[in-house]
Amino acid sequence: xxxxxxxxxxxxxxxxxRIGFIFVTLLFPALGVIGLVIGALFGGQAxxxxxxxxxxxxxxxxxxxxxxxxxxxxAQFASRFIAFxxxxxxxxxxxxxxIGSFVVIPSDYLATGxxxxxTQAGFSNITNDDPNLLRAFLVNGLLAGKxxxxxxxxxxxxxxxxxVTLDSTGKPTTxxxxxxxxxxxxxxxxxxxxxxxxxxxxxxxxxxxxxxxxTRVIExxxxxxxxxxLLAGKxxxxxxxGLTQVTIWLLSSFVLSGGLGAIAxxxxxxxxxxxxxxxxxYFLLGYLLFGTxxxxxxALGTNPRESQQLAGIFSFAAAIPWFFAGxxxxxxxxxxxxxxxxxxxxxxxxxxxxxxxGGVPAIDIIASLIVLLISIPVVIWAGARIFRVGxxxxxxxxxxxxxxxxLKSA
Amino acid sequence: MDDLxxxxxxxxxxxNSLVAVDHLTFQVNRGEIFGxxxxxxxxxxxxIRILMDIIKPDAGAARVLGNPPGVARERIxxxxxxxxxxxxxxxxxxxxxxxxxxxxxxxxxxxxxxELLARVELSEWTRNKVQELSRGMQQKVQIIASIxxxxxxxxxxxxxxxxxxxxxxxxxxxIRDLRAQGKTIALSAHExxxxxxxxxRILLIDHGKAVLYGALSDIKKQFSPNAIEITPPFSFDGWxxxxxxxxxxxxxxxxLTKGTAPREFLKTALERxxxxxxxxxxxxxxxxxxxxxxxxxxxxxxx
Numbered sequence: 001x002x003x004x005x006x007x008x009x010x011x012x013x014x015x016x017x018r019i020g021f022i023f024v025t026l027l028f029p030a031l032g033v034i035g036l037v038i039g040a041l042f043g044g045q046a047x048x049x050x051x052x053x054x055x056x057x058x059x060x061x062x063x064x065x066x067x068x069x070x071x072x073x074x075a076q077f078a079s080r081f082i083a084f085x086x087x088x089x090x091x092x093x094x095x096x097x098x099i100g101s102f103v104v105i106p107s108d109y110l111a112t113g114x115x116x117x118x119t120q121a122g123f124s125n126i127t128n129d130d131p132n133l134l135r136a137f138l139v140n141g142l143l144a145g146k147x148x149x150x151x152x153x154x155x156x157x158x159x160x161x162x163x164v165t166l167d168s169t170g171k172p173t174t175x176x177x178x179x180x181x182x183x184x185x186x187x188x189x190x191x192x193x194x195x196x197x198x199x200x201x202x203x204x205x206x207x208x209x210x211x212x213x214x215t216r217v218i219e220x221x222x223x224x225x226x227x228x229x230l231l232a233g234k235x236x237x238x239x240x241x242g243l244t245q246v247t248i249w250l251l252s253s254f255v256l257s258g259g260l261g262a263i264a265x266x267x268x269x270x271x272x273x274x275x276x277x278x279x280x281x282y283f284l285l286g287y288l289l290f291g292t293x294x295x296x297x298x299a300l301g302t303n304p305r306e307s308q309q310l311a312g313i314f315s316f317a318a319a320i321p322w323f324f325a326g327x328x329x330x331x332x333x334x335x336x337x338x339x340x341x342x343x344x345x346x347x348x349x350x351x352x353x354x355x356x357x358g359g360v361p362a363i364d365i366i367a368s369l370i371v372l373l374i375s376i377p378v379v380i381w382a383g384a385r386i387f388r389v390g391x392x393x394x395x396x397x398x399x400x401x402x403x404x405x406x407l408k409s410a
Numbered sequence: 411m412d413d414l415x416x417x418x419x420x421x422x423x424x425x426n427s428l429v430a431v432d433h434l435t436f437q438v439n440r441g442e443i444f445g446x447x448x449x450x451x452x453x454x455x456x457x458i459r460i461l462m463d464i465i466k467p468d469a470g471a472a473r474v475l476g477n478p479p480g481v482a483r484e485r486i487x488x489x490x491x492x493x494x495x496x497x498x499x500x501x502x503x504x505x506x507x508x509x510x511x512x513x514x515x516x517x518x519x520x521x522x523x524x525e526l527l528a529r530v531e532l533s534e535w536t537r538n539k540v541q542e543l544s545r546g547m548q549q550k551v552q553i554i555a556s557i558x559x560x561x562x563x564x565x566x567x568x569x570x571x572x573x574x575x576x577x578x579x580x581x582x583x584x585i586r587d588l589r590a591q592g593k594t595i596a597l598s599a600h601e602x603x604x605x606x607x608x609x610x611r612i613l614l615i616d617h618g619k620a621v622l623y624g625a626l627s628d629i630k631k632q633f634s635p636n637a638i639e640i641t642p643p644f645s646f647d648g649w650x651x652x653x654x655x656x657x658x659x660x661x662x663x664x665x666l667t668k669g670t671a672p673r674e675f676l677k678t679a680l681e682r683x684x685x686x687x688x689x690x691x692x693x694x695x696x697x698x699x700x701x702x703x704x705x706x707x708x709x710x711x712x713x
Contacts, residue, residue, distance in 0.1 A: 006510045014499065216494030220555060222464050223488035224511035226480065392464065392492075401426065 003225045007233025008240070015204060015241050024200075025245045029252030036256060062090040062102030067109040069141040077137050087118075094118060103134070110142075132157055189253075193246045194283040195352055199315065201242025201287055202294035205234055209298030209391075210307040218391050227388045231380075235291045242287075275355050278365065282355075285372040286348030289379055290318065296383040299390035300403075317345040321353055332357040333364070341368045344375035413440045414473075415563050415594045416461060421470035423456050423618075430456040432618035433470070438563075438596050438611075443589055445609035445626075446598040447696070453618035454598040455491050458567050462488055475563060484513040487561035491568045491598075493552050497541040501527070501551055504540060505558055512559035519558060526554040530580060546577045553581060557588065564588055566597040570604050582608060602696040614700055621703050626696075633699045637665045637692035638672050644684055651675045663692055 015021055062084045065071045071083045082099065084090035090102040101119040109115065115138075136156040143152050212218040221230060293314045301307030320340065327334050332354045340350040347368045354360050386403055416438035423431040431453045438444040446454050459465045461472055463480030475482040495504055502523055509519025527533050530550045535543055543551065549572065557564055566585070570578050585595055585608060599605045606612075606626065614622035622629055643662035646652040651670040656663040666675055676689060694702075 003511055006507075010507050014496075018498075212496075215497055216490075216492045217496055219464065219490035219492055220488070220494075220508065220552070221511065223462050223486070223490070224483055224508070226463070388465070392459070405426065 003229050004233045004236065007225065007230060008237035011208060011234055011237030012240050015208070015238065016244065021204075021241070021245070025248050028249045029256070032252060032256040059100035060098075062093055062099045064090050064102060064104045066107040067105045068107075069109070070105060070137070074140060074144065077140070080133060081137060091118065094120060192352075193250060194279060195286075195349060197242040197246040198283060198286045198290055198348065199318070200245055201239045202290040202311075204238040204241055205291050206294040206298040206307055206311050207304055208234055208238060209295050210301055210304035213299065213301075213391060214303050222391065227391070228384055231292070231295055231384065231387060234295065235288070239287055239291065278355055279352060281369070282348045282351050282372075285369070285376060286318075286352075288376050289344065289348065289372065290314065292376070292379050292383040296386050296390070299387045301390075314345065318349050320346050321350040325353065328353050329357065332360060338364055342371050344371055344379075347372055414438070415440050415475060416444075416596060417471075417473045418457070418461075419471045421457065421460060421472055422468045423453075423460060423465070424468055429618050431460070431467070434613075434615065434618065434620055436613045436620065436623055438594060440594055441589070441592055442594060442610045443585065443608050444594070444596045445605050445612040446596060446615070447602050447605065447609075447612055447700075448598075448600065448615040448621070450600050452600075452615045454600075454615065455567055456618075457615075458488075458490075458565055458596075458598060461565065462486070484559065485562045487556040487559065487564040489553055489556040489564075489566045489569055491571065493549075495540045495548060495551060495555075498539060500537055500539055501532070501543070502536045504551065505555055508555045509558045512561075514559050522558050522560070523554065526558060527551075530554065530584070545572065546574060549573055549577065550580070553584065557584075561593070563594045563596065566595065568599060569597055570599065570601070578604065602700065606696045612696075614696075614703070616700075616704055621700065629696075629699065630693045633694045633702065635665065635692060635694055636668070636670070636672075637663055638675065639663050639688075639690050639692045640686050641688040649678075651678060 060080060060082045063070055063073065063081050064084050064087055073081050073083050082093075084093065084102065087104060090099070090104075093099045094102055101117060104116045104118070106112070106114060106116075139156045140152065143155060147155075209218075212221065225233070294311050297311040297314070298304075298307045301310055321328065321337075324336055324340065328337050328350070331337070337350060337354060340346040341354065341364050351360075351365070351368050354364075389402060414437050416436075418434055418436050421431050421434040422429075434453070434457060446457065448454055456465065460467045461474050461479055463478075463483070472479055475485055499507075502520065505523035505527075506516055506519045509522065510516060514522070524533070524536065527536055530553075532543075532547060532550060535547060540548060540551065553566075553569065556566070564585075569581055569585070573581060585597070588595055597605060597608070609626055611625050612622070612629070613620060640662050641660055643655075643657045643660065646655055646664065651667055651674070653665045653667045655665070664675070666672065672691060676686075679686060
């Protein structure tokens with residue numbers, strides 16, 4: 001067995017049985033189980049409680065009608081709307097918290113369609129509570145008694161839309177929910193999981209090296225293997241450890257979601273194998289990049305805590321794309337998204353976020369892969385040199401001068 | 411087989427402005443116990459790390475077991491100065507893993523670990539975690555880790571550091587055993603008194619430079635004072651053969667006047683009826699030789 005594999009299997013076996021690893025790995029499924037149990041036992045009450053937290057109390061809205069179409073308020077709307085003779089009275093009711101908002105319908109409403117909605121909180125309770133309610137009220141005022149009730153009802157709610165997603169052969173996929181899950185939710189979830197795997201694996205790598213340095217076992221190991229062999233063995237073993245953790249999380253989420261997750265994951269592969277393979281590729285490249293950086297940080301710090309502080313700078317860079325998640329979701333091809341895709345430290349994260357959203361230009365994918373394929377050997381080259389210097393400096397961190405001199409050495 | 415196990419020629423290594431190894435040249439012969447001696451910071455560990463291919467030299471050449479450093483890793487046993495073990499791992503797991511890294515099969519490494527643990531009376535601790543062992547026990551395990559793969563050359567960097575006197579003797583016995591098995595041992599130490607009884611040849615270095623190099627007996631002879639040591643002590647007032655005396659631990663060190671041979675002194679002492687129990691030629695401790703050489707700025711290099 002080659003030394004790289006001996007180190008890889010040693011790292012895997014030793015770390016997979018650590019209490020800390022087992023605890024974190026089982027925490028995720030355990031939380032899911034707890035959620036299910038709570039749901040089963042207190043489902044009704046819990047839902048009510050949640051609803052009461054997130055749904056604002058349905059409050060009446062005022063109507064100041066200068067058009068004459070809407071007063072008196074029809075009986076079916078009386079529970080939600082209350083008429084006021086003028087703006088001043090309505091404003092007083094709003095300020096004394098008797099109503100949640102009020103709408104002024106001007107005399108030229110029929111011609112302009114303009115209304116004014118007054119509120120105190122910045123949100124109108126009329127449009128927030130039920131977006132169709134105001135429309136139905138306005139349509140009813142204009143058309144009630146003038147058209148067939150069926151037309152009135154349809155004009156109040158003109159569409160009940162069904163989304164059909166076609167696969168590459170033009171066949172509709174069964175079920176709207178599954179299509180959304182397979183097309184966006186599952187790949188997105190998968191990307192996040194891979195992202196977590198990259199950082200949990202690199203974290204283990206950092207700790208493993210920092211621990212070996214702190215316990216002074218590193219030099220004994222280095223008398224048997226070269227620094228690149230040590231690095232390679234650890235990268236493989238601890239990468240496998242991170243994947244094990246994520247696999248357990250994924251499997252548990254499939255089981256807990258009653259198999260829906262498994263079907264969705266299968267659908268990801270069938271519907272978009274390209275994205276799946278690209279995500280796996282970005283995972284591999286991201287892990288190689290951050291794994292090497294973390295290993296170098298592990299070798300440079302005088303103790304695990306200091307190493308983690310050093311590594312934090314790079315983890316922060318990798319998290320930058322999340323700050324722009326809002327832009328990325330609304331426009332996956334925004335200039336900032338494209339720029340982050342070709343910066344080595346942000347490329348894996350950005351691409352993992354962009355891919356599930358679809359429509360990423362091929363040039364962006366190629367450019368980001370080229371950037372990563374060029375920067376990874378550079379990082380490994382520099383990392384191996386700094387690694388060699390940092391590993392043997394006990395109780396003292398390598399200075400910038402020493403790092404530069406290590407990079408210059410043959 | 412080549413009789414030169416280690417060959418070092420004009421080796422140089424600097425760390426920024428600090429010259430750690432300065433044109434060092436020496437050889438280690440097959441089957442000997444070789445001492446790389448010098449005070450802390452003399453360049454011993456740097457030299458050893460170059461031989462182990464852990465750091466690269468700036469200039470000069472080194473060959474270990476006939477190869478450049480790093481090639482014959484599996485035939486070398488190494489106990490670094492900065493040493494430790496995986497604290498959370500069991501003793502046997504640690505030794506098997508380190509043995510596997512030296513190219514042993516898992517089964518062979520396990521068998522050999524069991525034998526060596528028994529040799530240093532640690533059999534009952536085999537399945538304990540390293541952190542449960544005392545410091546002395548951990549050091550014994552570290553030494554076992556360095557020889558588990560039955561290496562041809564054993565390099566021990568400060569092997570006695572941190573050991574209590576009892577364990578110093580255990581380790582010395584282990585080194586003598588290895589020597590008896592035909593292994594070559596190169597060891598470093600800053601406390602020269604601890605190793606001068608073990609080493610056949612030495613290299614004394616200071617500030618990266620060779621200060622003394624050669625067979626220990628020759629060096630001792632070269633720096634031997636014109637003195638003898640006797641037991642028990644007597645008064646030598648008025649003796650023209652005696653320049654001065656010093657008494658330590660019931661032993662009397664007698665410095666003879668110039669031109670007086672030890673044999674001549676002994677003859678006179680017996681004629682005068684002194685009941686001498688023990689008589690031996692005095693030799694200068696290695697540490698004293700080192701101080702003398704460094705102070706006088708003399709360098710002797712016969713290599």
